[in-house]
Amino acid sequence: MRNIAKSAGHSGVVAYIKDNMDKWKKEPVKFGIIGGTNSGKSSFVNCVRHVKEGEEGFAIVGRGDTTRVPTPYIHPKSSQIVYWDLPGVGTLDFPKNEYIEQMKIHEYDYFFVFFADVLHEDDLWVARQLIMMNKPFCLVRSKVDKDVKKGDKQGIDQNSVFVNLRTKTLKSINKHINLKAHCKLFLISCKEGVGEIDKLVKHIKENVSSIKSEAVVYTLHTLSQEVIEEKFKLLKSRVNKASLGTALISASPIPGIDIYANISILVKEIKHYINVFGLTNKQIRKVSYRDKKQLKCKELFGLCSEKKTRKIVTAMFIEKYVVLFAALSISDIFLPIVGSVISAASTATIVYKFLNEILENLHQDATFVYDLILPLPVRIIRTLRVRFENEGQEGLNKYIFDMLDRWKEETVMIGVIGEPNSGKNEFINPYYHPDNERIIFIGTDISGSKEIQIGPYDDFYVFLNGDIHTDDICILRDLTKMEKSFSVIRTRYVPPQHDPETILGTGLAWLRLDTDLELAELLVERDEEIDSVRLRKIICSQIFKDNECENDTHPNMCVLSCLHISVGEINELINHMIKNLPLPKSEAVVNALFPLSKLVIEEKFQYLKKRIVYLATAATSTTALQIPSICFPLNTHILADELKHYIKVFRFSEKSDEPHKISDRDINTLLCKELLEPGVVFSDIIHRQIKVLSSDDNIAANENIADLFYPVAGSLVSSANNAAIVYKCLTAFLEDFRHDAFVVYDHV
Known part of the structure; x- marks a missing residue:
């Protein structure tokens, strides 16, 4: 270290430490993906690399037997990580007796053996060959979101569906004792909130070398909260290395090098943390300004130049530790031996504390941003699921109505x-x-x-x-x-x-x-x-x-x-x-605003629409009462109260005379005219709408909406399809109110 400092200065010291900490960037990782037609290989390759249709490197999905030759898919974040889509075994082009040699199996680090529905003999043959060659692998049953969806229609929750799939699959290999001991099965889906892809990542990490697992985790797209945690753990271990590197610089008795070089190491390390967590400019731009205020490291995001990053990191570091650091640097001049030892240990402690604090904050920001970029219904459902698991139905219902009414207290x-x-x-x-x-x-x-x-x-x-x-x-x-x-x-x-x-x-x-x-x-x-x-x-x-x-x-x-x-x-x-x-305050303002323009009406509509997932969950909870002629439990009073809230927010209440200012002809164009009449019985209108949406003609139309509720199907709500019907019912009413608000605005 001292020789490098003397010959190459601070930049040479930084480069030396950086090269030792970034060996993973030069480490090749080669994945082999084996499986039959339509087994989900291409979707998986696109998912783990976060490559979308139309982008370079996108793997074609759903076109039959698309893999006729070994096809490499390079990771966009690292050219050293390659996923190879391999042709299926046992075809005329790739017979079993030549497959191992043709595919050069010995060159790969890890294998995924994909299958759809059931394992075939060819899949088991591949597994046996990999075991004989001592190659790490796993069995992957993909597209389990379809099984969850099917199970929900039969009243089976997600956990039970997974147990049934696992039992069915393992049953076919139980007679093969060697296979049973070595085969690890993962049930995955490329849809958010379904499957065991986080467990699959952990298995990869445990079965490849530490430097290869580091490369895989660092470049992996943020697929789940668990992946964020894996990234955090690995980055935590880097803090020790960075602290040691800065300590070695401080131990080198060359005045002036230590502070500048240490800042350089901090800048590069923090930029690495940001990239690993995926907090890129593109990702941060998806976050609203209101939510950006809550980010702990917002000043570090969106910086396009090294100069600006260095300036901000330096200011942050100086604010906390520069006085002590300067004293340590000066001590090296007068105490070339003792001072260096003291300075090295103290520097390591200071840098360790500083980087740990930054890393903790970035970890929280990554979790926060991950939640935000999920579709709003998915975010809400995830939160409700956790509430239900921790606090039961009573705690869940309290949380739902607290969320719906929190704006009233702001x-x-x-x-x-x-x-x-x-x-x-x-x-x-x-x-x-x-x-x-x-x-x-x-x-x-x-x-x-x-x-x-x-x-x-x-x-x-x-x-x-x-x-x-x-x-x-x-x-x-x-x-x-x-x-x-x-x-x-x-x-x-x-x-x-x-x-x-x-x-x-x-x-x-x-x-x-x-x-x-x-x-x-x-x-x-x-x-x-x-x-x-x-x-x-x-x-x-x-x-x-x-x-x-x-x-x-x-x-x-x-x-x-x-x-x-x-x-x-x-x-x-x-x-x-x-x-x-902040969201509750803005909701209070929007609800109170007079609809003096179409912009305000649209804002009211968007805020009211956010409430519907909560209401659909609450209205179909397992504690609801059965209503005659309705095929599932429903808390009608919840929906009736919400319709009254729509009327008040859009200024259609009895106190408002706006609807009465338009002509009789235009009044007939109002879609919610019936709901505005004196003495209206809301429950009758709700029942009529629910019956229409529950009919066989509308079942297919409800399925896409039901996908929102699958993560909690069978536990949080009585049925994802039932919640979807309520969701669609409220959405229809809300859209009608928006239409009527525009009609009134145009004529008043």
Whole structure:
């Protein structure tokens, strides 16, 4: 290490450590995949490599006997990892007596023997040959999602289906004692939440060399939470190596090398953690800004250059450990022997603690992002399944209704800043929302301690009246630094003569008391009409003038140049606010909004649609009561309450006279007219709709929706098909309400 440091400097030391830690990148891993026609080989190859149709390297699926010659599929993350799709054994082209030699079986590290439905003699023959050659392998029964689906129709839960499949398969090899002892069977599906693909990964890891297993796990697509855990365990072991490497650098008595080289190692190591967890730019872009706020390492994501990554990592490291590190480096100058020993041990401890903290946070972020990118119904079903397993039906029902009603308990505080007569009073009048007193608009000047004053607010509206000076930007800079969401609205107002107070106003007065207005730079003149794009550029140039800013878009900021506030501008403000508020708060705001545009109506529809999976699960729970003429248990009152909620959110309640403002002819076009009539019996209408959806003519149409509920079929809900019917019923009602809301909007 010392010789390398002297001859090649810090870059040579970093390269030496990196080469030793990244040997797995140069390690070839060769998988052999054997199986008959339509056994699921191609789907598996695409799944483990995360290659989709149309992308380079996609394995053709479902076209009969597509494998006539050994076909390599290179992993997109590592050219050293190759999955070979091998032709089936026992054909005219590949007879058994020549198969082992033709396929060069001895060259492979691990084999997957795929079969569909039942094992055949050729499959067992392959297994015997692999055992004789001492080659690690497993039997793979694929497409088990179809078996789960079939079992659900017969009232058999997923666990029982797996037990039956395993018993049936192993029964055919029980008479072969040697096979029974060596064959490991995995039931898999390429569909999320079904199968044992995580156990299969663990088996591979246990049966190839440590360096090969490292390569496989690092490059594996995040197929499940279990795969994330395997990645985390391996990365955890790297922390020790990185800590040792930095300790060796600190033990080298060459002043100046240790800090720079250690930062270089930290940067490369953290980038490796991010890549292994799959937290790439492409993946992070799928996460909404609201959810990005919850990421613990959000500042490390989306960095395209080594320079910026180094800058952020250095800042993070300096914030915690630079004082101690500098002291350790100086000690090397005066104590070439003792100091080096002390410095090495201390450096290893510091780096170990720092990397462990980063790794823990990235591990949590990977889990969080994995949950987010799943389809919403799948996410909800997974959560409900865990709740049911841990807390039973009673705990599950409580959780469902807590989730449905959590928005009712949320308080939303919106700060409104601006000069008098800037339009802010018209915008926020009244200060409490008439339909939800927990939504509060507060006029504030943010005087006193900014941190204390700004902290409690969920969002801000900043009204800038006419002229815009550089000192008007101060409050925006403070909001940006505190990562607060805000919207800037520029209006035009000419203050009355002989009223000097109105020049300063009350909203921004505290910003200008210590500022000479004549010296403040005029950015926008009162009568200058500029669009929002230009105004954003001007404001961003001032907010970020002391910092690097890649572009003039800031996710916390909505900028409008509306000289006269209109419905269109208000919609944009609302859209910005609900996308930046935490989910329960944004739901509260959306539910309370008057449907003053089609955008607002659509937002209401989307939020209500998210509730349907919870409701379908709750309404078909095993504790529900049987209803005559309905073929499964159903809690009708749950659905009736939800329809009443739709009516209230879309403003079709008895208190609202909006539907009565349209003509009689147009009223007849309303799809939910029957539900709006006085004294309506909701249960009768629900029963009628459920019966239609339960008919034989609609069974096929319900099957795709039932797929959402298969992970919990037979336990969480009485039947996936039943839940699908309720899901479709509520969706139909909700779509009708949206249609009617658009009709009313167009005519009022």
